[in-house]
Amino acid sequence: MREDKQIVPSTDDxxxxxxxxxxxxxxxxxxxxTxxxxxxxxLSRSKVSRLLSFARDNGLVEIHINDPRDHPQQVEAALKExxxxxxxxxxxxxxxxGEREWLERVASHAASYLNRLVQSNMVIGLAWGNTVNEIVSRLTPKATVNVEVVQLNGSGTTHSxxxxxxxxxxxxxxTNYGARPQPFPVPAFFDYAETKTALWRERxxxxxxxxxxxxxILLYSVGALAAEVPSQIHSGGYLDPQDLQAVTEAGAVGDIATVFFRADGSYSDIALNSRTSGPDLELFRRARHSICVASGRGKIEGLRAALKGGFINELIIDEPTARLLLETSNADEAAQKTPDDRHR
Known part of the structure; x- marks a missing residue:
């Protein structure tokens, strides 16, 4: 049976x-x-080509390549397991x-994925930073209705x-989704925990x-002090030397939305977290789409800790970093086993 085909005059979206x-x-x-x-x-061939590009760019077409030699799919399976x-x-x-190019590739992939994922009547939380900025610059416009985009952590400093x-x-x-922006006009870190407690009572x-x-949807990356592309929180003057020393002495290895955590995923008793504007990390454990986008070897320690803490349920990562994440995690697990465990 021949499929009925009809082109509609292009008068609107x-x-x-x-x-x-x-x-x-x-x-x-x-x-x-074509x-x-x-x-x-x-139609002209150029018009057909433009419509095909429009279909791919707006998530109307998804292309999957089933390659038996496809290493990324093997690494994805290993990460999930x-x-x-x-x-x-x-x-x-x-x-x-280089890690700058890795980040650009990962950001492009994340932007494409988000354009398929974002639908009308959603609330989307963003933890601003260099990685999320790279993603936003690569988004393709998509019309939605009744979408809220809320900032997860404040960004004010002692200067402004x-x-x-x-x-x-x-x-x-x-703007990309025709959504309502909800900025969070508070400091990234308060000077006093009591100030935060009082402000949080305001309607x-x-x-x-x-x-x-x-x-x-929660979109964020893991903050890391030692990354080749440094985290905005660590490089933008949000923390004074005393704060950096305190979180280091507390054993912190990374942060999500300015909330710091240790290698074992614990975070509740890190003193600086009582002064942060970021949400309790329990939020990331229960979100339907808790999407961490990470690229670069400097993110490894923080990523391992965030995964151990259960804060991530969707990970977008470059292949070299993913392989190193698996290698170091497996090596760490092997080192922690007792001699009896190794011979079982």
Whole structure:
């Protein structure tokens, strides 16, 4: 039976989507060339090509390559088994390209994934930083309705309560989906825990904190002091030397949304966390999509700790970093075994 095909005049966005789906069905399902599609639908070949690109860019088409030599898929399976991850995305990168290029590739993959994941009537929480900024710069516009984009942690410093870097990330992400931006105009770290406690009783702040608790998607990276592409919190002057020394002495190896944690995933008794504006990390354990995007060897120790703490249920990572994460985790586990355990 011949499939009925009709091109709708491109008068609005919905028509563009319908036309793109029509062309994609002919190209991928019926194996027709762009020349034949153009002739059948009375379009130019360039118009057909643009519609195919539109279909791919807007998540109407997903391409999966089943390669028996596909190393990333093997690494993804190993990550899921080793850490109990429901979802893992391992991004192929050039080994010699450098960590900056790795981050760019990973950010592009994350942006594409988000464009498929984000739907109407969602609440999305962002922990601003260099990695999330790279992702936002690669998003493709997608129309949604009733979407809220809420900032997870404050960005004010001792010098200024406003931060163009963090606010721009929130605004650009919200604009990309036609969503409502919900910035969090508080300091990244308070001078006194009592000040935070008092401010959290204010209705305006309480409303934002309650919105954070309803997030369908959390997007963040793991902060690391030693990364080749340094974390914004560590390099942007948010912590004075005394604070850095205190969290180091407390055994902290990383942070998520300015909340610090140790190698074993513990965090509740780290003193600085009582002064942070970030949410309790329990939020990341129960979110439907708790998406950590990480790239670079400097993230390894923090990633291992975050996975041990159960804060991540979706990981997007470059292949070299993923392999090193597995190697160091397996080596650490082997080192902790007793002689009797090794011979069982």
């Amino acid at each position: 919905s028509a563009q989507y319908i036309n793109a789906v029509t062309v994609a069905r002919l190209y991928y399902y019926q194996d027709m060339t 020349t034949v599609i153009a002739r059948e639908l009375n 080793r850490f109990g991850l429901p979802h893992a995305h391992v991004v192929t990168v050039p080994e010699m390209g 309560m406003s931060n163009a870097f963090s606010s721009e990330i929130i605004m650009r992400f919200a 305006s702040v309480r409303r934002l904190v309650e919105l954070q608790q309803r997030c369908d």
